[in-house]
Amino acid sequence: HDPIMKVFAHIAAIAATSASLAVQTATAGFVTTSGTTFEADGSPFYIFGTNAYWASEIQWSETDLATIFDTMGTNDLTVCRTWGFADLTEAGTAPYNIVYQLWDNGNATVNTDDNGLGYFDLVVAAAKAAGVKLVVPLVNNWSDYGGMDVYVQQLGGTYHDDFYTDETIKAAYKSYVETFVTRYADEETIMAWELCNECRCAGSGTLAESGSCTSATINDWMTEMSAYIKTLDSNHLVASGSEGFMNTDSSVYLYSGPSGVDFDLNLAIDSIDYGTYHAYPDSWGIDATEDESWGVQWIQDHAASGVTAGKPVIMEEYGITNESSVLYLAWSDAAYAAETNMQYWQFGVTSLDTTDIGTIFDTDDLFASAIVPAATQFKARGGSSTGSTAATTTPTTTAATSTTTTDAPVTATDAPASTAEDSSVTDAPVAATTAPTATTAAPTTATTSPTVTTSAPAATTATPATTDAPADEATSGKRLDQLRAQFDVDNGVTQMFTEKSSLIPRNGLYTSEELSSGSASAPASTRDVVIRGLPILRDYRMSAMNMIPHAVTAVAFASLAIQAATAGFVTTSGTAFELDGSPFYIFGTNAYWASEIQWVRQHEGLRQSELRP
Numbered sequence: 001h002d003p004i005m006k007v008f009a010h011i012a013a014i015a016a017t018s019a020s021l022a023v024q025t026a027t028a029g030f031v032t033t034s035g036t037t038f039e040a041d042g043s044p045f046y047i048f049g050t051n052a053y054w055a056s057e058i059q060w061s062e063t064d065l066a067t068i069f070d071t072m073g074t075n076d077l078t079v080c081r082t083w084g085f086a087d088l089t090e091a092g093t094a095p096y097n098i099v100y101q102l103w104d105n106g107n108a109t110v111n112t113d114d115n116g117l118g119y120f121d122l123v124v125a126a127a128k129a130a131g132v133k134l135v136v137p138l139v140n141n142w143s144d145y146g147g148m149d150v151y152v153q154q155l156g157g158t159y160h161d162d163f164y165t166d167e168t169i170k171a172a173y174k175s176y177v178e179t180f181v182t183r184y185a186d187e188e189t190i191m192a193w194e195l196c197n198e199c200r201c202a203g204s205g206t207l208a209e210s211g212s213c214t215s216a217t218i219n220d221w222m223t224e225m226s227a228y229i230k231t232l233d234s235n236h237l238v239a240s241g242s243e244g245f246m247n248t249d250s251s252v253y254l255y256s257g258p259s260g261v262d263f264d265l266n267l268a269i270d271s272i273d274y275g276t277y278h279a280y281p282d283s284w285g286i287d288a289t290e291d292e293s294w295g296v297q298w299i300q301d302h303a304a305s306g307v308t309a310g311k312p313v314i315m316e317e318y319g320i321t322n323e324s325s326v327l328y329l330a331w332s333d334a335a336y337a338a339e340t341n342m343q344y345w346q347f348g349v350t351s352l353d354t355t356d357i358g359t360i361f362d363t364d365d366l367f368a369s370a371i372v373p374a375a376t377q378f379k380a381r382g383g384s385s386t387g388s389t390a391a392t393t394t395p396t397t398t399a400a401t402s403t404t405t406t407d408a409p410v411t412a413t414d415a416p417a418s419t420a421e422d423s424s425v426t427d428a429p430v431a432a433t434t435a436p437t438a439t440t441a442a443p444t445t446a447t448t449s450p451t452v453t454t455s456a457p458a459a460t461t462a463t464p465a466t467t468d469a470p471a472d473e474a475t476s477g478k479r480l481d482q483l484r485a486q487f488d489v490d491n492g493v494t495q496m497f498t499e500k501s502s503l504i505p506r507n508g509l510y511t512s513e514e515l516s517s518g519s520a521s522a523p524a525s526t527r528d529v530v531i532r533g534l535p536i537l538r539d540y541r542m543s544a545m546n547m548i549p550h551a552v553t554a555v556a557f558a559s560l561a562i563q564a565a566t567a568g569f570v571t572t573s574g575t576a577f578e579l580d581g582s583p584f585y586i587f588g589t590n591a592y593w594a595s596e597i598q599w600v601r602q603h604e605g606l607r608q609s610e611l612r613p
Helices: 002-027 062-074 117-130 148-154 167-183 215-232 263-267 288-309 325-337 365-381 396-401 473-481 512-517 540-561
Strands: 031-034 037-040 048-051 079-081 101-104 107-110 133-137 190-194 237-239 275-279 313-318 341-344 486-489 492-498 529-532 570-573 576-579
Touching: 031 237, 048 365, 062 117, 079 341, 107 167, 117 133, 117 167, 148 167, 167 215, 215 237, 215 263, 263 275, 263 288, 275 288, 288 313, 288 325, 313 325, 325 341, 325 365, 341 365
Parallel strands: 048 079, 048 341, 079 133, 133 190, 190 237, 275 313, 313 341
Antiparallel strands: 031 037, 101 107, 486 492, 492 529, 570 576
16 A cells, blocks of 8 residues: 555645745735736736734734635635734733734844844734735834824823824834834735724724814825835835725715815825725614615715726725624625725634634634635636626525524633734724714714723614524523623623633533523633623723623623612712612613713514613
8 A cells, every 4th residue: 555655645746846936926926006906926816815814913823824724725714814913012921922013111122133124024914825925014193003102102202193193103003014024025925004993083093083184184194104115115006094984975974074184185196005094884883774785885985086096996804793794795795896905804724713803713603605706706807807796606505594603702812902903903993974864963982981982883673693592581591600701782792701611612602501500600710701792882892801800790690680789779888889778889881872862662573581780
């Protein structure tokens, strides 16, 4: 049998060599633009890619990195967006110890060690081997992994938007950019540098905005910084990394230039090579029944702007709480028909437990029924600049019956900063109407909350993405006994569950049978607890990480006296509150919007008995 095995081994070696050559061809050359089209090696390059911010923020082994990017490549995901920032004042413990720039009393040091740019070298190498191009934002508008507010605080600024105007702060950003960009200036795996992730006048709430920041403020900063990057690196494309809010209709929130974002104005900058925009209808106040039509219009409007500017555009982040293959395919069909590009939020590998908000795992039904068909369709277009959705092999019959639930929690870890975006989902909730033709004004932005800078969510009747809801009050009570909490928040659900328990389905809910039998186990510690689905907060990834230890305590309190909490008047006795003569220790929250929006009596599809206080 040895000679036969040698023959098979030889054949396998030839196959591996061929695959390697094909991968090298896929990554060869820098990505450029020609009118509204991307090009690679002189041929049109239509992008269907993804986001995986965590690939560069967690110190994965080289084997794990190969798994991550090989899984992308083999499923025709040609571009991945991953963070090129971690602006921290202290590092965490491995594997959450990545820090690209360490700040100390106003002094910044770029970390080139193996938990800094030395690690990013490995990310680039793994992507290159898999034939995946990288898009790299260089600072975060939000406080995940440091962000703009770290620069402002370290250098004596006052407001979030000082980042765009203070000369000392701008010089510090340029210094970091110079070190990062020049290190990879000749690396063809990098497709583009992005000035920031979701630039806005407002941030996460750590620092207030000045009130003087406008679209001109951000546009001037983008003009200066994009031109600066071009002086350092003429090989790579430069983009804004913006959410792409329009500024064409003051009566419609997303089209009124909110928080200083003006897609057309930014796209007109000479040193900006292509336009970026994001789509999160659930977080932006779009009625769930209009998600599909709103998204198609959003894509078409940005494609039209690209034609006007003569530049490509890409919807580089998008996600929906109640993920439907039909809806995802409708959006990818719209982008394909408009000959534009897209990158969904976000990629996950089940075997590595790459968990975060909005993750679509490689084993999920949605991945097979909507993501892979779209990726294959875009990649097959190849050198053709024409095409129609009629030619697609998308399995619409499967999509019509396939619906999945977002199943990516944020894990409580020793991460040096709260994990994004998720990146990213996720990402920026703002109240909005559904399309330029909408007749109802969006809710105004909440300005009084020091910790949440987003707008009030629009009322919706969509059913939270849950399964196996308890059948009666007795079963509901068991959730508290199991130290579990579920809160209806806008269109999403905050869910606490034990990550390590094999009893927990990936969507984070106990089944009714498990609850009835008492077989579901309580969290052993805060490390075993994750929180998902906080669409009311600016960045659920950040917020979830910060809330975990407090939420565990809150659930413990709730399990002791949930029924008593609604009886009698609250009084005081010395330094303690009392309720019905007993101490009443409070862990609560704020929801200004509960009294400012006329909510329906109950969510459609939920029994009244299932609603929580």
